[in-house]
Amino acid sequence: MAVTSRSASVLTGLAGVRGWQEDLYRDLHQHPELSHQEHRTAGMASERLRTAGFSVHEGIGGTGVIGVLDNGDGPTVLLRADMDALPIREATGLPYASTVTAADTAGAEVPVMHACGHDVHVTCLLGAAQLLADTAEHWNGTLVTVFQPAEEVGDGARAMIDDRLGELLPTVDVAMAQHVLPAPAGVVGTHPGPVLSAADSMRITVHGRGGHGSMPQATVDPVVLAAMIVIRLQAVISRETAPGEAAVLTVGSLTAGTKSNVIPDHAVLQLNIRTYSDATRTAILDAIRRIVVAECQASRSPRDPEFELFDRFPPTVNDPDTTARVADAFAAHFGDRSGVMPMQTASEDFSDIPTALGVPYTYWGFGGIDPDTYRTAEQAGRVSEDVPVNHSAAFAPVVQPTLDTGTEALVVAALAWL
Numbered sequence: 001m002a003v004t005s006r007s008a009s010v011l012t013g014l015a016g017v018r019g020w021q022e023d024l025y026r027d028l029h030q031h032p033e034l035s036h037q038e039h040r041t042a043g044m045a046s047e048r049l050r051t052a053g054f055s056v057h058e059g060i061g062g063t064g065v066i067g068v069l070d071n072g073d074g075p076t077v078l079l080r081a082d083m084d085a086l087p088i089r090e091a092t093g094l095p096y097a098s099t100v101t102a103a104d105t106a107g108a109e110v111p112v113m114h115a116c117g118h119d120v121h122v123t124c125l126l127g128a129a130q131l132l133a134d135t136a137e138h139w140n141g142t143l144v145t146v147f148q149p150a151e152e153v154g155d156g157a158r159a160m161i162d163d164r165l166g167e168l169l170p171t172v173d174v175a176m177a178q179h180v181l182p183a184p185a186g187v188v189g190t191h192p193g194p195v196l197s198a199a200d201s202m203r204i205t206v207h208g209r210g211g212h213g214s215m216p217q218a219t220v221d222p223v224v225l226a227a228m229i230v231i232r233l234q235a236v237i238s239r240e241t242a243p244g245e246a247a248v249l250t251v252g253s254l255t256a257g258t259k260s261n262v263i264p265d266h267a268v269l270q271l272n273i274r275t276y277s278d279a280t281r282t283a284i285l286d287a288i289r290r291i292v293v294a295e296c297q298a299s300r301s302p303r304d305p306e307f308e309l310f311d312r313f314p315p316t317v318n319d320p321d322t323t324a325r326v327a328d329a330f331a332a333h334f335g336d337r338s339g340v341m342p343m344q345t346a347s348e349d350f351s352d353i354p355t356a357l358g359v360p361y362t363y364w365g366f367g368g369i370d371p372d373t374y375r376t377a378e379q380a381g382r383v384s385e386d387v388p389v390n391h392s393a394a395f396a397p398v399v400q401p402t403l404d405t406g407t408e409a410l411v412v413a414a415l416a417w418l
Contacts (some may be wrong), residue, residue, distance in 0.1 A: 004332045005207075007412045010135040011093075014127075014404060015342035021127045021403050024048075026096040028119035029103050030398070032085030032112045034102050035150035036159075038063040041083045041122060045147045048126045050157040056144070057168050059131055061159030065147040066168055068084050074141025078175040078359075079128065079410055080350055081121035082151035082387035088113040091393035115178035116390045117368060122147060124178075124406030128303045131411055132418075139418040142170055146353065147394040152311045157352035164355055174322055175354035176413050178406060181341075182389045183367035184374040186401045188330055188409050190342030190364045192323040196316035197246075197274040198281050200309055202288065204229075206296055207303035210265035219263045223256045225299040226267035229292055230254065232269075236287045247284060248274040248345055276315055285309075319360035326362050329416040333408065341365040346390070367407050368397025 024044070033041055042063045049056050053069035063083070076350035087104055089111035090097045100112045129145050150156030183189070206229070208222030228252050241247050249271065256267035271288065273335075275281040292305050330338035341364060367374075369387055377386035388394035 003130070007329075007333055007415050009138045010131050010411055010415065011408060013131050014407065016341050016406065017127045017407075021123050021407070022399055024126070025119055025123040025399060025403060028122060029114050030098055032094045032098050032100055032114045032119070033083070034087065034104060035084040035114055035153045037102060038083040038275065039151050042147060045083070045122060045126060049129060049145065052130050054129065054133070059158060060165060060168070061149060061161075061163045063149040064156070064163075065161045066165070067129060068169070069129070069219065071136045071142065072140045072183050075138070075143060075173040076142040076170050077417050078144040078146060078172045078353070078416045079125055079414060080146040080148055080175065080177040080353060081125040082118045082148045082156070082350075083122055084118060084152050085114045086114050086152055086157070086391060087111065088115045088391070090115070090346055092396040094118055094396055096403045097216065113394050115392060117397055119153070120180045120368065120402060120406060121178065123403055124410060126226065126404070127407040128410035130415070131261040131407070132414065139415060141418040142418065143414060144169055144172060148350075151349055154311050154347075154349045157349040158169070161352060165353070169357075172292050172357050172359050174417055175357065175359055176326070176362050177350045178409055179348070179363070179365050179401060180368040180397050180406065181365040183365065183370055184371040184388050184394070185367045185398050186371060186405050186407060187337050187339065188299050188334055188364060189339050189365045190318070190323050190327040190362065191341045191343065192300060192318050192320040193313060194276040194317045195341065195363060196275050196348050197248075197312065197345050199271045199313040199317040200281070200285065201311040202271040202273070202285075203308040203310065203345070204271065204292055205266055205268045205306040206269070206292065207266050207305070208264065208299070209302055213261035213263055216263065217221045220300050220302060221263050222265065222267040223263070225264055225295060225301065226254055226256060226269055228299070229269065230293050232291050232295060232360050233288065236284055236291070240287050241280060241284065245280050246276055247280055249284060266285075274347065276343070278315070280417050281315075304349040313349050314351050314355070316348050316351045316363050318362045322360045323331065323362040325416050326364065326413045329412050330409065333412045364409065366402070366409055368402045370398045
């Protein structure tokens with residue numbers, strides 16, 4: 001039976017899951033949980049999977065959940081959804097908006113919101129899992145569902161890997177994931193090759209010699225030193241990176257001193273770097289270190305600078321053959337609602353999982369913005385102003401057709417193998 005006809009057979013049950021999916025989505029949106037705190041979300045995922053007939057492993061990497069459904073001989077397909085929310089105060093005005101607060105890793109009480117759509121991802125994967133479990137006569141193989149914690153801090157996938165993920169799974173043939181984006185709801189897009197950037201955050205401390213603002217000759221001013229570093233770093237992308245190679249270097253924070261007439265003894269810069277290849281990533285990180293060290297020497301800094309890398313994400317580089325297979329299945333099912341997703345400068349840790357398992361993968365996007373709202377903004381040339389993006393306090397995908405589209409995409413992609 002062709003993939004399109006099998007997909008149609010499996011998706012006949014979509015209307016039957018739509019009701020509980022919509023309720024579940026609103027519930028998850030109203031009860032978000034920070035990275036590594038996704039206990040309630042994980043419990044709800046586990047309960048749904050067990051009810052559908054999956055073998056379930058809980059607490060993997062802390063709060064991660066694995067569901068395995070063995071349906072005879074055939075390929076093993078892994079589908080992944082991330083679960084965590086962000087420390088953002090929601091401003092959507094929705095009746096199911098989050099009012100949750102929680103303690104962050106530093107112990108501070110912060111507002112919490114599903115501002116990136118992970119509630120959508122969990123809901124869609126649970127719906128797809130239910131549909132495939134209910135129609136096992138239409139496919140053969142093994143379906144693996146992974147509900148991953150802590151994507152937002154970049155270590156959730158690695159935590160699951162380090163906690164026996166590979167040992168708990170059958171041999172996987174292909175891994176796939178998706179993300180809801182600020183595009184019209186109902187559309188899906190794939191992209192072969194590099195699709196999401198690697199991300200590295202760097203904290204740099206440079207040292208001076210403090211003193212009175214009236215006697216600068218007796219000091220080494222770390223504010224001037226830091227300012228020169230900021231200026232010099234602007235040339236890394238424009239003069240040390242090939243014009244056709246996409247990369248971003250942002251100095252997001254510079255802190256120094258406490259008073260106008262006191263020259264401080266140190267300054268701290270925080271940088272964020274986005275790249276699409278390991279070679280460019282290495283070259284830019286090396287250039288930053290070289291420039292900082294040279295500027296410190298030029299300023300007669302009394303101590304060597306200190307570098308700390310944190311919040312590191314791998315690049316997401318879609319396997320071309322896997323992506324083409326999914327794109328063909330999407331074109332057959334969605335028609336002109338499927339297309340090419342542009343490269344994104346956002347970052348993900350999903351690729352850590354297939355990389356550790358040694359399997360090909362693909363990662364696609366689907367829209368979550370009301371189509372009329374998006375069209376109006378587009379016609380007015382105000383998409384960037386009027387369409388909320390991920391991590392915005394106003395970001396909340398419309399319930400439908402977002403959930404239907406994300407659920408259908410997972411089913412159709414899985415059936416391209418199963």
